[in-house]
Amino acid sequence: LTESGSGVASPGQKVKGEGIRTPELYQNTPNPFSGETKIGFWLPESMTATLRVMDVTGKELYRLSGTYSGGNHLITLEAGSIPEVKGVLFYQLETERGVLNKRMVKVN
Numbered sequence: 060l061t062e063s064g065s066g067v068a069s070p071g072q073k074v075k076g077e078g079i080r081t082p083e084l085y086q087n088t089p090n091p092f093s094g095e096t097k098i099g100f101w102l103p104e105s106m107t108a109t110l111r112v113m114d115v116t117g118k119e120l121y122r123l124s125g126t127y128s129g130g131n132h133l134i135t136l137e138a139g140s141i142p143e144v145k146g147v148l149f150y151q152l153e154t155e156r157g158v159l160n161k162r163m164v165k166v167n
Contacts, residue, residue: 080103080104081103081156081157082100082101082102082103082106082108082152082154082156082157082159083100083101083159084098084099084100084150084151084152084159084160084161085098085099085100085101085161086161086163087099087136087150087161087163090163090164091163091164091165091166092138092163092164092165092166093138093165093166093167094137094138095135095136095137095138096135096136096138096163097133097134097135097136098110098133098134098136098150099131099132099133099134100131100132100134100152100159101130101131101132102127102128102129102130102132102154103129103156104129105126105127105128105129106126106127106129106154106155106156107124107125107126107127107154107155108124108125108126108127108132108152108153108154109122109123109124109151109152109153109154110122110123110124110134110150110151110152111150111151111153112136112141112148112149112150113148113149113150113151114144114148114149115146115147115148115149120141120143120144120148121136121140121141138165138167141165144165145165145166145167146164146165147162147163147164148162148163148164148165149161149162149163150162150163
């Protein structure tokens with residue numbers, strides 16, 4: 060597992076409600092994946108974030124937590140980190156501003 064990030068906000072950042080900027084979770088690439096996939100997210104400011112990968116039953120297979128600066132971040136998830144499953148998986152980004160969910164497919 061590797062991660063990278065920068066403090067530069069994406070030009071597509073979203074503003075919801077009364078000027079409250081909310082985190083974004085991006086679709087993994089490639090998807091479907093076999094060797095590794097990259098999961099990107101954007102945070103409006105420095106905050107604690109937890110990325111989880113779960114199977115279709117909701118069983119947590121992988122977790123990464125940390126404090127991240129505001130801006131874009133990219134997590135590389137290696138298939139070997141979750142070797143016991145293949146097929147449809149869900150990933151989730153949890154922050155103090157809420158929970159975001161996406162779906163991905165692991166083919167090996």
